[in-house]
Amino acid sequence: MEKKPGKVKTLMHEFKAGKLHSGKSGKIVKNPKQAIAIALSEAGMSKKGYAQGGVVKSNKDSSSSYKPAMLDNGLRVMVPPFISIGDKIVVKVETQEYLERAK
Numbered sequence: 001m002e003k004k005p006g007k008v009k010t011l012m013h014e015f016k017a018g019k020l021h022s023g024k025s026g027k028i029v030k031n032p033k034q035a036i037a038i039a040l041s042e043a044g045m046s047k048k049g050y051a052q053g054g055v056v057k058s059n060k061d062s063s064s065s066y067k068p069a070m071l072d073n074g075l076r077v078m079v080p081p082f083i084s085i086g087d088k089i090v091v092k093v094e095t096q097e098y099l100e101r102a103k
Contacts (some may be wrong), residue, residue, distance in 0.1 A: 011039035033073060041093045066098075 014020040015035035066078035079098045088102035
């Protein structure tokens with residue numbers, strides 16, 4: 001997906017004017033965090049999140065070495081075992097997958 005940084009500015013102007021609609025429900029977006037997520041997604045840019053507290057339940061039957069994490073923006077992603085609470089991470093918007101630790 002090609003990055004379009006100008007798209008973020010356009011969509012944020014739509015949000016401020018009360019004209020930005022959610023793709024799923026079609027309702028007008030009122031939450032600024034939701035507007036930012038939509039703008040970054042439409043522009044094809046990654047967003048950064050923070051691995052945040054929450055109980056990580058281990059599943060001994062699981063063959064995956066990843067564990068669940070809740071980000072400060074409410075997104076749930078699977079992260080490698082070396083990620084700790086409070087670590088900054090980069091998430092790929094299109095797939096909502098962990099990419100790397102933030103630099």
